[in-house]
Amino acid sequence: MKIRTTSSSALLMFFVSTACLAIADEPIQPIKPTKITKPAMVELGKKLFFDPRLSKSGFISCNSCHNLSMGGSDNLKTSIGDHWHQGPINAPTVLNSSMSLAQFWDGRAADLKAQAGGPIANPGEMGFSHALAIGMLESIPAYTIEFKQVFGTDKIDIDKVTMAIAEFEKTLVTPNSRFDKWLKGNKKALTANELAGYKLFKESGCVACHNGPAVGGNSFQKMGVVEPYKTSNPAEGRVAVTGDDADRFKFKVPSLRNVELTYPYFHDGAANTLPEAVNTMGRVQLGKQFTTEENAQIVAFLKTLTGDQPSFKLPILPPSSDTTPRPTPFEK
Amino acid sequence: MKIRTTSSSALLMFFVSTACLAIADEPIQPIKPTKITKPAMVELGKKLFFDPRLSKSGFISCNSCHNLSMGGSDNLKTSIGDHWHQGPINAPTVLNSSMSLAQFWDGRAADLKAQAGGPIANPGEMGFSHALAIGMLESIPAYTIEFKQVFGTDKIDIDKVTMAIAEFEKTLVTPNSRFDKWLKGNKKALTANELAGYKLFKESGCVACHNGPAVGGNSFQKMGVVEPYKTSNPAEGRVAVTGDDADRFKFKVPSLRNVELTYPYFHDGAANTLPEAVNTMGRVQLGKQFTTEENAQIVAFLKTLTGDQPSFKLPILPPSSDTTPRPTPFEK
Numbered sequence: 001m002k003i004r005t006t007s008s009s010a011l012l013m014f015f016v017s018t019a020c021l022a023i024a025d026e027p028i029q030p031i032k033p034t035k036i037t038k039p040a041m042v043e044l045g046k047k048l049f050f051d052p053r054l055s056k057s058g059f060i061s062c063n064s065c066h067n068l069s070m071g072g073s074d075n076l077k078t079s080i081g082d083h084w085h086q087g088p089i090n091a092p093t094v095l096n097s098s099m100s101l102a103q104f105w106d107g108r109a110a111d112l113k114a115q116a117g118g119p120i121a122n123p124g125e126m127g128f129s130h131a132l133a134i135g136m137l138e139s140i141p142a143y144t145i146e147f148k149q150v151f152g153t154d155k156i157d158i159d160k161v162t163m164a165i166a167e168f169e170k171t172l173v174t175p176n177s178r179f180d181k182w183l184k185g186n187k188k189a190l191t192a193n194e195l196a197g198y199k200l201f202k203e204s205g206c207v208a209c210h211n212g213p214a215v216g217g218n219s220f221q222k223m224g225v226v227e228p229y230k231t232s233n234p235a236e237g238r239v240a241v242t243g244d245d246a247d248r249f250k251f252k253v254p255s256l257r258n259v260e261l262t263y264p265y266f267h268d269g270a271a272n273t274l275p276e277a278v279n280t281m282g283r284v285q286l287g288k289q290f291t292t293e294e295n296a297q298i299v300a301f302l303k304t305l306t307g308d309q310p311s312f313k314l315p316i317l318p319p320s321s322d323t324t325p326r327p328t329p330f331e332k
Numbered sequence: 333m334k335i336r337t338t339s340s341s342a343l344l345m346f347f348v349s350t351a352c353l354a355i356a357d358e359p360i361q362p363i364k365p366t367k368i369t370k371p372a373m374v375e376l377g378k379k380l381f382f383d384p385r386l387s388k389s390g391f392i393s394c395n396s397c398h399n400l401s402m403g404g405s406d407n408l409k410t411s412i413g414d415h416w417h418q419g420p421i422n423a424p425t426v427l428n429s430s431m432s433l434a435q436f437w438d439g440r441a442a443d444l445k446a447q448a449g450g451p452i453a454n455p456g457e458m459g460f461s462h463a464l465a466i467g468m469l470e471s472i473p474a475y476t477i478e479f480k481q482v483f484g485t486d487k488i489d490i491d492k493v494t495m496a497i498a499e500f501e502k503t504l505v506t507p508n509s510r511f512d513k514w515l516k517g518n519k520k521a522l523t524a525n526e527l528a529g530y531k532l533f534k535e536s537g538c539v540a541c542h543n544g545p546a547v548g549g550n551s552f553q554k555m556g557v558v559e560p561y562k563t564s565n566p567a568e569g570r571v572a573v574t575g576d577d578a579d580r581f582k583f584k585v586p587s588l589r590n591v592e593l594t595y596p597y598f599h600d601g602a603a604n605t606l607p608e609a610v611n612t613m614g615r616v617q618l619g620k621q622f623t624t625e626e627n628a629q630i631v632a633f634l635k636t637l638t639g640d641q642p643s644f645k646l647p648i649l650p651p652s653s654d655t656t657p658r659p660t661p662f663e664k
Contacts, residue, residue: 050401059396059412069382069649076661080391084416086662261651264658273654309648316641317401319593322605326596329408330418 027202027211030180031096031257031307034171041150045168047143047315048161054133055126056082058327062119062165066094068310071261072172077269082127083332089235090269093262095310096255098170100217105251105267107220108241112166117158130158136325137161142318174258174307182304190304197301200294205286214255215305222250223267226287229280233268260303274299359534359543362512363428363589363639366503373482377500379475379647380493386465387458389414390659394451394497398426400642403593404504409601414459415664421567422601425594427642428587430502432549437583437599439552440573444498449490462490468657469493474650506590506639514636522636529633532626537618546587547637554582555599558619561612565600592635606631 036042048054052061065079065087066072072095074080079087089105097103103115119125120133137143137156147156150164179198181189190198201207210216220238223229229249238247251267259265264272271277278298282288290298320326368374380386384393397411397419398404404427406412411419421437429435435447451457452465469475469488479488482496511530513521522530533539542548552570555561561581570579583599591597596604603609610630614620622630652658 052399052402053407057412058408059406064391067384069647070384071651074391075385075652076390076659080389080661084661263652272658275654311645313643314646315401319403320407320595322607326604327408329412329416 026183027207028179028183028215029213030183031173031175031177031213033175034173036171038150038167040146041164041167042171043168043315044146044150045164045166046312047146047317048165049168050315051317053136053317053320053324053327054120054128054161056128056132056327057126057329059329060126062094062116065091065119065125068094068172071095071258071309072097073262075263077264079125081125082123085124085127087124089233089267090264092254093258094169095172095174095262096214096217096257098173099212099214099255100252101219102252105235106238106241107252112169113162116162116165116169132325133161134158136320139321139324140318141321146318172310174309177257177305177307179301179304180307191300193297194300194304197297197299198304200290200298201301204282204288204290204298206281206298209253209285210256215257216253217255219253220247220250221253221285224249224284227284229284231266231268231270233270235267237267256302256305258306258309260306274302278302358515359539360511360515360547361545362515363505363507363509363545365507366505368503370482370499372478373496373499374503375500375647376478376482377496377498378644379478379649380497381500382647383649385468385649385652385656385659386452386460386493387414388460388464388659389458389661391661392458394426394448397423397451397457400426400504403427403590403641404429405594407595409596411457413457414455417456417459419456421565421599422596424586425590426501427504427506427594428546428549428589430505431544431546431587432584433551434584437567438570438573439584444501445494448494448497448501464657465493466490468652471653471656472650473653478650504642506641509589509637509639511633511636512639523632525629526632526636529629529631530636532622532630533633536614536620536622536630538613538630541585541617542588547589548585549587551585552579552582553585553617556581556616559616561616563598563600563602565602567599569599588634588637590638590641592638606634610634 049062052059052064054061060082065074067074072093074091076091078089079091081087092105098112101107103109103112104118109115109118117130120128121130134156137147144154144156147160148154151160178189178194201210209219209221212218223237236248238250239245241247254265259274263274264270265274265277266280271280275295278290278295282290381394384391384396386393392414397406399406404425406423408423410421411423413419424437430444433439435441435444436450441447441450449462452460453462466488469479476486476488479492480486483492510521510526514527533542541551541553544550555569568580570582571577573579586597591606595606596602597606597609598612603612607627610627611622614622
């Protein structure tokens with residue numbers, strides 16, 4: 001019996017190490033499900049994420065442009081802001097954004113907390129100010145109680161607001177994609193066509209930038225390595241942050257997780273479909289012209305990266321009090 | 333044994349009839365929880381309710397102005413439409429709207445189904461057309477499958493779209509308010525102050541219009557019965573539908589269910605707070621000037637009308653296909 005146990009253990013070890021190797025050998029790793037360590041802060045952050053009163057108009061919330069019903073994006077070329085302002089750049093998905101090396105296309109925010117304060121005070125986005133947002137929150141008794149429960153103090157400030165939003169955003173990971181199931185050893189999770197697409201994705205060089213658990217998000221790269229990328233969008237990328245000419249047109253490589261849901265593509269939102277995006281990337285980044293069949297195979301692979309979407313009840317927001325300043329959507 | 337059973341039954345009958353009488357005696361009846369008879373249609377309708385692709389911009393959904401996180405309203409004086417258009421009238425809550433005798437402030441739609449098509453095609457609201465909305469839906473494989481499952485046919489039309497949205501909206505009832513618990517016999521559900529408010533609400537005449545399970549929504553009444561209502565809003569109410577001069581300034585009496593959540597008040601959204609609304613109503617409808625204490629008591633009663641808010645998971649929308657026409661938010 002002892003011998004049999006040992007040999008079973010050995011067999012188990014063999015399978016476990018094989019499975020681990022199978023994952024370790026690939027340039028993409030499965031997404032780990034979120035572990036919520038601060039549930040009360042996550043719940044508060046979820047409310048704030050959905051609360052349009054953080055905008056001047058009372059109409060635009062984080063979820064307006066990072067719509068969690070639509071892959072954490074707005075599926076628009078560039079976003080709509082206060083007074084229907086046309087945004088300068090495509091809104092990146094909030095899904096799996098905690099895995100990015102930095103936030104925004106040019107990486108100007110170090111992390112989600114640093115990012116979250118930006119749109120609130122941006123005149124072309126939510127058009128508010130941090131002071132007005134805090135005043136609004138402090139006027140709502142249910143919010144002050146919740147902030148006290150979460151942070152142990154009555155005093156609301158932008159630091160706590162963005163910390164809570166970021167804590168919620170960290171939960172927005174999308175595990176269990178078919179590709180991750182394949183990575184974990186379920187060889188039936190992908191079709192032959194999808195697998196051929198993955199092979200092409202690796203062999204063609206896509207994987208040089210789109211790797212890691214987020215299949216991207218972990219480096220800045222020049223848009224237009226082989227051939228200049230033509231766009232009417234004036235964004236110059238990372239140079240705006242570093243001032244270094246070598247960073248001109250360098251953008252954060254977007255995550256390809258859930259890419260089926262996050263159209264249109266690129267910082268200018270110029271590519272409406274995945275075939276178009278794959279074609280352009282091949283051309284300007286790799287100097288390759290994929291055949292129609294190759295393109296379709298890569299697209300088939302990319303669609304296996306759609307994971308479990310965030311699943312939670314629509315938050316119910318605490319009502320304003322009589323002293324809460326009312327939004328002024330039509331005032332300039 | 334037989335006798336004891338009979339006497340138990342008699343006792344039970346006594347309690348039941350007392351409870352029924354307790355309810356029947358009041359001009360307001362409890363809200364009944366929704367009974368979902370067509371769950372697949374409700375799920376489809378929920379997706380459509382949250383889908384901004386039913387608008388020209390791809391940015392505005394039913395939920396934008398009837399936000400289910402905020403009492404089924406947008407909490408704005410008048411709503412924001414396509415290209416930031418300023419709406420002409422306050423967006424009524426969608427909560428318990430199935431109980432209304434008709435839809436819109438002037439009752440121009442007979443029911444929720446008739447209402448649902450309006451905003452989609454209104455240039456100042458979602459700015460789309462029914463034909464374009466149907467074209468969008470038909471281009472999305474997951475939607476065509478779902479319509480087929482629900483309606484037994486591939487053919488999507490505006491009739492099915494609005495039927496599904498209405499079926500979802502019928503589920504948006506808010507039972508179990510503290511007032512309903514009191515109505516059902518739990519005498520501890522209200523404080524003495526709230527009960528005093530209810531007594532005043534009845535004795536002052538508010539209940540003449542605000543009655544029934546929705547505490548309103550069941551008649552058209554003139555805004556400004558005793559004293560003309562002063563407003564810069566040009567809406568003339570029911571006359572626009574009937575052409576009858578007697579209907580000038582008649583509006584559908586709004587439901588007071590969840591009124592704590594549905595500020596600002598009146599068809600012009602002119603009253604920001606409940607004390608202000610109660611004061612104005614007393615003056616222009618009843619010729620009464622409530623004292624500060626009376627006003628506070630009525631407001632305390634009104635806040636007991638907040639019921640269970642809709643509780644469901646945020647719907648995940650099916651992605652557009654490569655052939656789905658892309659929204660054009662910045663084109664005129």
